[in-house]
Amino acid sequence: MTFSSELEARFAKLLTSYPPGRQRAATIPMLLYAQDELGSITQELIEEIARRVGVTPLQVDEVVGYYSMLHRKALGKYHVQICTNISCLLRGGMELWEHACHKMGIGHKQATADGQISLEEVECIGACSWAPAVQVNYDFHHEVTPEQLDRLLDGLRKIQ
Amino acid sequence: MLYNQPSPLETKVLTRRFGLPNSASLDTYLSTDGYKAFEKAASMTPEQIIEEVKISNLRGRGGAGFPTGMKWSFVPRKSPLPKYIVVNADESEPGTCKDRLLMENDPHQLIEGVLIAGRAVDSHAGYIYIRGEYRYLIEIMDKAIAEAYAHGYLGKNIRRTGFDFELYTHTGAGAYECGEESALLESLEGKRGIPRIRPPFPAVVGAFQCPTVLNNVETYCAVPPILRDGGAAFAALGVPKAGGTKLTCLTGHVNRPGVYELKLGFPVKTMIEEVGGGILGGKKLKAFIPGGSSCPVLTAAECEGLTMDYDSMAKAKSMLGSGGVVLMNEDTCMVKAALRIMRFYAHESCGWCIPCREGTSWLRKLLQRFHDGMGQRADIALIGDLAKNMLGRTFCPLGDAAALPTISIVEKFYHEFEDHLNGRPCPFEEAGRLAPV
Numbered sequence: 001m002t003f004s005s006e007l008e009a010r011f012a013k014l015l016t017s018y019p020p021g022r023q024r025a026a027t028i029p030m031l032l033y034a035q036d037e038l039g040s041i042t043q044e045l046i047e048e049i050a051r052r053v054g055v056t057p058l059q060v061d062e063v064v065g066y067y068s069m070l071h072r073k074a075l076g077k078y079h080v081q082i083c084t085n086i087s088c089l090l091r092g093g094m095e096l097w098e099h100a101c102h103k104m105g106i107g108h109k110q111a112t113a114d115g116q117i118s119l120e121e122v123e124c125i126g127a128c129s130w131a132p133a134v135q136v137n138y139d140f141h142h143e144v145t146p147e148q149l150d151r152l153l154d155g156l157r158k159i160q
Numbered sequence: 161m162l163y164n165q166p167s168p169l170e171t172k173v174l175t176r177r178f179g180l181p182n183s184a185s186l187d188t189y190l191s192t193d194g195y196k197a198f199e200k201a202a203s204m205t206p207e208q209i210i211e212e213v214k215i216s217n218l219r220g221r222g223g224a225g226f227p228t229g230m231k232w233s234f235v236p237r238k239s240p241l242p243k244y245i246v247v248n249a250d251e252s253e254p255g256t257c258k259d260r261l262l263m264e265n266d267p268h269q270l271i272e273g274v275l276i277a278g279r280a281v282d283s284h285a286g287y288i289y290i291r292g293e294y295r296y297l298i299e300i301m302d303k304a305i306a307e308a309y310a311h312g313y314l315g316k317n318i319r320r321t322g323f324d325f326e327l328y329t330h331t332g333a334g335a336y337e338c339g340e341e342s343a344l345l346e347s348l349e350g351k352r353g354i355p356r357i358r359p360p361f362p363a364v365v366g367a368f369q370c371p372t373v374l375n376n377v378e379t380y381c382a383v384p385p386i387l388r389d390g391g392a393a394f395a396a397l398g399v400p401k402a403g404g405t406k407l408t409c410l411t412g413h414v415n416r417p418g419v420y421e422l423k424l425g426f427p428v429k430t431m432i433e434e435v436g437g438g439i440l441g442g443k444k445l446k447a448f449i450p451g452g453s454s455c456p457v458l459t460a461a462e463c464e465g466l467t468m469d470y471d472s473m474a475k476a477k478s479m480l481g482s483g484g485v486v487l488m489n490e491d492t493c494m495v496k497a498a499l500r501i502m503r504f505y506a507h508e509s510c511g512w513c514i515p516c517r518e519g520t521s522w523l524r525k526l527l528q529r530f531h532d533g534m535g536q537r538a539d540i541a542l543i544g545d546l547a548k549n550m551l552g553r554t555f556c557p558l559g560d561a562a563a564l565p566t567i568s569i570v571e572k573f574y575h576e577f578e579d580h581l582n583g584r585p586c587p588f589e590e591a592g593r594l595a596p597v
Contacts, residue, residue, distance in 0.1 A: 019285075024349060024350035025368075066510075068335060087484075091412070123504050126259075127257055129411050139296075140296075142163065
């Protein structure tokens with residue numbers, strides 16, 4: 001498989017970040033960074049990473065199944081994650097989540113037909129004092145009102 | 161950046177650089193006594209460093225509250241194996257958002273704390289395990305680490321002390337369980353985050369099967385101030401058996417939510433009323449979670465005379481935990497709160513231990529049924545019994561973390577479960593919906 005030069009540079013650094021013979025440690029970061037570039041985790045990617053870190057594809061596969069940020073299915077270009085855990089729940093996180101689903105006509109881990117936006121009801125993202133919190137890909141949005149979420153989603157729909 | 165106004169009642173030790181221009185830069189750090197504690201540590205013996213940390217009465221800030229100096233002293237001095245320093249930056253206990261600010265506003269303080277820990281146990285490499293969602297913090301930490309290498313604060317022969325140290329960041333990929341120390345180590349090694357049986361503890365067999373010091377971000381960040389100003393000064397800030405300050409995250413129904421650095425032993429009522437500006441909407445407090453959603457819930461009456469420290473919380477049969485305070489007002493449905501907490505633990509249970517895997521999922525279903533108005537009287541006792549059966553029967557504390565808040569909610573808010581019986585609609589369903597703020 002071929003990757004961008006940035007990703008190759010990152011892989012190279014990761015593979016030298018762990019003690020000799022412990023390259024398996026790079027598996028999870030490699031999967032996540034590759035997913036950021038490719039959109040999802042394919043069997044081909046699993047086999048490629050397994051080869052590079054020196055484990056079997058099954059040993060990579062079982063890791064993919066464990067971590068909630070790793071996806072085998074492509075999500076939207078903008079993955080909108082809304083927290084409804086306890087601190088966000090108390091500040092309107094559940095209403096925000098329901099509002100987003102209703103507005104976009106999609107549900108948990110679903111993407112719009114054009115692949116532009118996907119939604120996920122997520123567990124605590126560490127923004128509890130600035131609830132309710134939303135993450136779009138890796139960007140945090142704090143104290144989000146339904147009106148702000150509308151503007152955010154409308155903006156994301158338009159980005160080419 | 162700062163996300164909330166500081167409070168005049170704070171005691172700024174770990175957060176003293178927050179709000180300074182370019183607080184994350186090496187220049188700002190150096191101009192405010194940065195890396196002086198490391199230079200001091202370099203002139204001390206490992207035993208003297210550990211002794212100073214013991215004198216400070218620093219206890220682990222991730223939740224368990226284990227004395228840090230003692231933890232460091234468990235690392236075998238004569239082991240021929242390399243030793244590792246691992247930073248738990250997997251902050252994912254619901255209600256907790258403090259480590260984020262420590263890394264964002266003062267990354268060099270964390271690096272210096274790690275260096276001192278390395279010096280104390282003769283370790284020359286460290287890993288900062290940062291939850292995957294905190295990508296921007298990985299970038300901030302990587303930048304600070306690069307800056308430290310460029311100026312000789314990391315790498316070979318640091319500041320001509322003869323001490324070498326390599327430091328790396330490592331991203332997680334979404335798993336609460338990886339905040340548990342042994343699961344974190346499995347994850348760091350590239351595997352599923354499943355807990356290890358202990359003993360052996362990580363101090364003896366940790367990362368890559370080598371002796372390892374593993375602490376929370378806030379714990380390491382407390383180390384430079386301790387070395388700089390002396391363990392006794394840090395100890396004096398807190399209570400007799402726990403020194404220093406605690407970053408406290410006020411969340412939920414409070415007027416001024418935010419992260420505040422408060423002395424250990426800070427009165428709960430003052431914290432809610434004066435630091436947090438009281439309960440949102442002028443309502444009454446109903447329930448209080450002192451340190452993340454795995455702590456037993458306390459009632460408003462139990463907050464009388466209570467202080468924010470390990471022993472005071474233990475006496476009240478709860479925990480100081482991670483400092484994630486969740487405040488719930490009188491309109492909160494406690495069945496709904498219990499359900500949301502259990503949904504989280506059922507989702508995050510790694511599935512390794514059966515009492516946790518089955519217990520959390522069974523409890524989630526029972527609580528969901530209850531909240532949907534189809535609860536039966538016998539279920540109330542069943543919820544409590546199931547939760548009690550999980551206690552102490554799992555490799556890691558996730559089972560307890562799910563059981564403890566549930567048991568406390570069933571015991572203290574039994575009548576709210578009764579109010580949901582016989583198909584009655586949730587009495588809080590309308591009142592509980594707060595207007596967005």
